[in-house]
Amino acid sequence: MVCEKMIDRLYVLQLERGFFTPRLASKMLCIAKSDAKKMIREMLDKGFVREVEGKKGRYMLSKKGRKMVRVGLTGGCFDILHAGHIKMLESAKKLCDVLVVVIASDETIIKEKNRQAVFDEKERKMLVGAIKYVDFVIIGSKSMNIKSVIERVKPDIIIFGKDQKKLEERVKELIPRLKIKPKIKRIGTWVKGKKSSKIRSWLAKLNSAY
Amino acid sequence: MVCEKMIDRLYVLQLERGFFTPRLASKMLCIAKSDAKKMIREMLDKGFVREVEGKKGRYMLSKKGRKMVRVGLTGGCFDILHAGHIKMLESAKKLCDVLVVVIASDETIIKEKNRQAVFDEKERKMLVGAIKYVDFVIIGSKSMNIKSVIERVKPDIIIFGKDQKKLEERVKELIPRLKIKPKIKRIGTWVKGKKSSKIRSWLAKLNSAY
Numbered sequence: 221m222v223c224e225k226m227i228d229r230l231y232v233l234q235l236e237r238g239f240f241t242p243r244l245a246s247k248m249l250c251i252a253k254s255d256a257k258k259m260i261r262e263m264l265d266k267g268f269v270r271e272v273e274g275k276k277g278r279y280m281l282s283k284k285g286r287k288m289v290r291v292g293l294t295g296g297c298f299d300i301l302h303a304g305h306i307k308m309l310e311s312a313k314k315l316c317d318v319l320v321v322v323i324a325s326d327e328t329i330i331k332e333k334n335r336q337a338v339f340d341e342k343e344r345k346m347l348v349g350a351i352k353y354v355d356f357v358i359i360g361s362k363s364m365n366i367k368s369v370i371e372r373v374k375p376d377i378i379i380f381g382k383d384q385k386k387l388e389e390r391v392k393e394l395i396p397r398l399k400i401k402p403k404i405k406r407i408g409t410w411v412k413g414k415k416s417s418k419i420r421s422w423l424a425k426l427n428s429a430y
Numbered sequence: 431m432v433c434e435k436m437i438d439r440l441y442v443l444q445l446e447r448g449f450f451t452p453r454l455a456s457k458m459l460c461i462a463k464s465d466a467k468k469m470i471r472e473m474l475d476k477g478f479v480r481e482v483e484g485k486k487g488r489y490m491l492s493k494k495g496r497k498m499v500r501v502g503l504t505g506g507c508f509d510i511l512h513a514g515h516i517k518m519l520e521s522a523k524k525l526c527d528v529l530v531v532v533i534a535s536d537e538t539i540i541k542e543k544n545r546q547a548v549f550d551e552k553e554r555k556m557l558v559g560a561i562k563y564v565d566f567v568i569i570g571s572k573s574m575n576i577k578s579v580i581e582r583v584k585p586d587i588i589i590f591g592k593d594q595k596k597l598e599e600r601v602k603e604l605i606p607r608l609k610i611k612p613k614i615k616r617i618g619t620w621v622k623g624k625k626s627s628k629i630r631s632w633l634a635k636l637n638s639a640y
Binding site for chain 1: 511512513519520548556557561563629
């Protein structure tokens, strides 16, 4: 595994825990703890990593290290996975090194779509987290506080799907008030398949037929 | 990436194409073509790889190389992915190096379950193939010829889910007639979630409510 890929994985650990240690790094990268220690020491020497203030043995990427990782952020409901979701996540991953996905919370779905999610937020998190192109999943806040998510993830690029124009507008309005200035990109390869809303009505017909 | 992992990836290429070349290996492993050439040459020297008879530049794993890869085979409908599927695939992957999944064909689902699949076989193949734990996906034959799938994949272990007792019995009956003798394992961690059949009836209720 090349060094760059390792920095990516360390940033995922940092998103998860707020820091990383040689033990956590060895577990995630499937390498010996002694190798993880050596790697972190090398990165400290190069200035890619710094020790967390007042917390000996806990590390974070430095500004220099963080600049080596291109972080992408995308989001959605991801209720009943279909080919469109996968294509979208695959395209999003091509634009970054670490892809973070925000899953709409159950409450947000009720509020925004006026219906319950088929799968609850925990199950949707697990499903999306199992996709090859996804590095980290966050469940959105109840109040859909986009600003706090962006401030936590600090994305270099925010990626929207074809049908997320409204959300894109909301994020664009937010950006002048943020310290970071992520790029905005809308992607939308057309995918032959069934969209979630179509799937639901299709299933209802199917169920009444049998 | 360690050598063992590379052999695993080469076997996936071999399943896909019937052989591998330095060009295909370089693409799959994200390494330079010259490095892929060097790697294959080293594996030839060690006897892990052999050239395909009469096809210069095309390679396959030798018997010795193939023995280094523990291949697992599992299968199912995988119509509407849920947490149970992911848990099952994760557990299956822990039992092998390369996990091959056979997706029931659309015709098999109609025949066995007396209903159409929500997602067609191509979309189900794409979805399951996007799961982190899955290395290769095959769509089952129309006639659900389990024997031909096993003979193609040559699994070291065949893994069944908790609710696949019938299929397990069918495979167990087959084994005495096969050249290879795969192990059989049934796994079944209980997963808090909704099963496909429950999801369908749940969705029907939901749709009529709105």
